[in-house]
Amino acid sequence: MPIERKLKYSKLQYEARARVAKALAHPSRLLILDAIADGEKCVCELTELVDADQSTVSKHLAILKQAGIIADRKDRSKTFYRPTICCLKGFWECIESVLKENLKAQQAAMGR
Amino acid sequence: MPIERKLKYSKLQYEARARVAKALAHPSRLLILDAIADGEKCVCELTELVDADQSTVSKHLAILKQAGIIADRKDRSKTFYRPTICCLKGFWECIESVLKENLKAQQAAMGR
DNA sequence: TCGGCATATGGCTATTATGCCATGAGACAA
DNA sequence: TTGTCTCATGGCATAATAGCCATATGCCGA
Incomplete structure (x- = not known):
């Protein structure tokens, strides 16, 4: 049996997923996503x-958009950015859990 | 008001989150996570x-572990890896939604 | 002890990511 | 038209990643 058969998805599919994950993997981009979660903001606000x-x-915005x-959305001379998806919640929760677990493990190691 | 006050979290916190996200942002690492989701596997199996x-x-394994x-878990001369967290589901679902939405948008653009 | 299998790590190169400056391009007001 | 504001892009230097080879380490079995 070819090894590919043992995988749940094709290499191409994992690459597609990694591309999305990569776009999320930068502190400034996470900050931006948080900032526009409640409503769109223009580039100048985000720059600040x-x-x-x-x-x-x-x-960074181009990467997230891509x-x-x-x-x-362009209005007059400004460009406003907004999230296209509401599902980022799952992403945040996942990252949070990892961090929380790491903290717990760290504390356990300290107290040992 | 200092700009920092407008942020939901500190820059340091966004960096911590980004570090986790970065570890997830590689096709081979996503494949590995999928492969061990049902149970631990040794390095030689994963290499294949x-x-x-x-x-x-x-x-790659060192990055995910870090x-x-x-x-x-080391057993005799082999090392078996397993997920420490069960929360990756949220991460996958998020990535999936993005890909699904992108596909929809693409199809809409084609049919226009 | 010696040899071989399973892993981890150092070293090196190629590719990619990041960030700033300079500048281009569009909108708008004077 | 000209100047200004807002944003996007090209260019470039530096840093971070990824991957392979070679090799060190650890664990057995002969």
């Missing part, structure tokens, strides 16, 4: 929050 | 599944 060069923030995680 | 050099797989996502 992230505290980096405007071009840097713009590139991954299909956010969408934009 | 991932189809890369044994040293490469070993490094992030607190998997744990290992």
Whole structure:
């Protein structure tokens, strides 16, 4: 039996998933997602929050948009970004659990 | 009001989250997580599944372990890896939704 | 003890990611 | 038209990743 048969998904499918995960794997991008969770924000607002060069923030936004995680709306000279999906909750919860477990394990190791 | 106040979390917290997300952001590592979801596997089995050099797989495993996502158990000369957390479901579902939405958007664009 | 299997790690190279500066492009007001 | 504000993009330097080979380490069995 070819090894591929033992996998639940194809390599291509894992690559597609990794592309999305990669877009989420940067502190500034997580901050941005949190910031627009309650409502759209323009690039200038996000630039202030992230505290980096405007071009840097713009590139982060392009990465998130390319991954299909956010969408934009242009109004006059501004561009507003918003999440396209509501499912990020599951993502956050997962990350949180890992961090919480790590903390627990760390404390257990300290008390040993 | 300092900008930091406008953030839900501190920069450090976003960095901690990003570190976990980064560990998840590689096709081979996602494949590995899927492979051990049903039960632990040794490095040699995983090496075969991932189809890369044994040293490469070993490094991927070290990254996942360092992030607190998997744990290992040594038995004789083998090392078995297993997930430490059950919460990866939320992560998968999130990624899946994004991909599904992207597909929908793509199809809508085609039919336009 | 010697040899072989299973893993982990160091070293090195190639690729990719990040971030800033400079600049291009569009919208709008004077 | 000109200047300004907002945002996107090209260019470039630096840092981080990924992957392989070679090799060290540990655990047996002969």
